[in-house]
Amino acid sequence: xxxxxxxxxxxxxxxxxxxxxxxxxxxxxxxxxxxxxxxxxxxxxxxxxxxxxxxxxxxxxxxxxxxxxxxxxxxxxxxxxxxxxxxxxxxxxxxxxxxxxxxxxxxxxxxxxxxxxxxxxxxxxxxxxxxxxxxxxxxxxxxxxxxxxxxxxxxxxxxxxxxxxxxxxxxxxxxxxxxxxxxxxxxxxxxxxxxxxxxxxxxxxxxxxxxxxxxxxxxxxxxxxxxxxxxxxxxxxxxxxxxxxxxxxxxxxxxxxxxxxxxxxxxx
Ligand code: HPA
Numbered sequence: 533x534x535x536x537x538x539x540x541x542x543x544x545x546x547x548x549x550x551x552x553x554x555x556x557x558x559x560x561x562x563x564x565x566x567x568x569x570x571x572x573x574x575x576x577x578x579x580x581x582x583x584x585x586x587x588x589x590x591x592x593x594x595x596x597x598x599x600x601x602x603x604x605x606x607x608x609x610x611x612x613x614x615x616x617x618x619x620x621x622x623x624x625x626x627x628x629x630x631x632x633x634x635x636x637x638x639x640x641x642x643x644x645x646x647x648x649x650x651x652x653x654x655x656x657x658x659x660x661x662x663x664x665x666x667x668x669x670x671x672x673x674x675x676x677x678x679x680x681x682x683x684x685x686x687x688x689x690x691x692x693x694x695x696x697x698x699x700x701x702x703x704x705x706x707x708x709x710x711x712x713x714x715x716x717x718x719x720x721x722x723x724x725x726x727x728x729x730x731x732x733x734x735x736x737x738x739x740x741x742x743x744x745x746x747x748x749x750x751x752x753x754x755x756x757x758x759x760x761x762x763x764x765x766x767x768x769x770x771x772x773x774x775x776x777x778x779x780x781x782x783x784x785x786x787x788x789x790x791x792x793x794x795x796x797x798x799x800x
Pocket of ligand 1: 721739765
């Protein structure tokens with residue numbers, strides 16, 4: 533099944549053989565429009581591909597050039613809160629592995645757990661806490677892809693963190709660094725949960741990314757993770773706006789994010 537799905541995508545990639553996959557988070561889709569000579573592959577046409585359930589969410593793969601480098605972009609991701617199984621995320625990442633993807637650039641929208649990291653900021657993810665209660669690697673293990681017990685001590689590749697820190701300094705973009713905690717969602721957290729997550733050592737909270745990263749580490753990809761901070765965690769400020777604020781703030785930070793990712797893609 534994985535092989536068939538990979539073959540379908542390969543047949544639609546033309547001459548492109550991208551080694552870098554970019555996953556675009558909520559409200560961050562505009563980077564997809566910067567890709568030159570694009571080829572679009574609709575999720576709904578890809579055999580055995582998970583179906584996007586959120587109405588109005590575009591779902592497609594975009595292959596093309598960014599800064600002259602071949603990239604593959606997921607516009608629209610699969611959230612567990614939509615009802616997607618963690619296993620389907622492992623399947624998707626396995627397909628990308630077969631296609632030759634070696635680097636994963638993963639982005640998301642997240643809530644801040646730190647007063648000094650305001651909405652509109654960007655956070656380089658240096659580690660994560662899997663608080664979702666799910667794991668895409670549960671089940672039979674195919675040793676051809678990765679080990680039964682993968683090691684997560686360098687999940688967010690140090691070399692790529694260093695590279696991104698250097699780029700942000702040169703571009704004079706303030707880049708926070710911290711730990712991303714994943715909740716299953718779909719509800720935003722209670723104030724008590726936010727307090728608990730701060731005590732646990734998390735810096736940002738969101739509803740994605742961890743499953744993709746677990747599967748990507750498992751099958752040997754190098755990873756760069758970036759969060760766009762769209763709001764303070766519930767209880768940290770008087771008014772909590774939820775999803776509307778998320779999309780507005782994502783828009784504001786998207787320009788900086790685009791600058792960072794373009795340069796990163798050019799230099800790796
Ligand atoms: N909590 C969880 N997920 C999120 C948040 C949040 O505050 N903001 C954006 N995604």
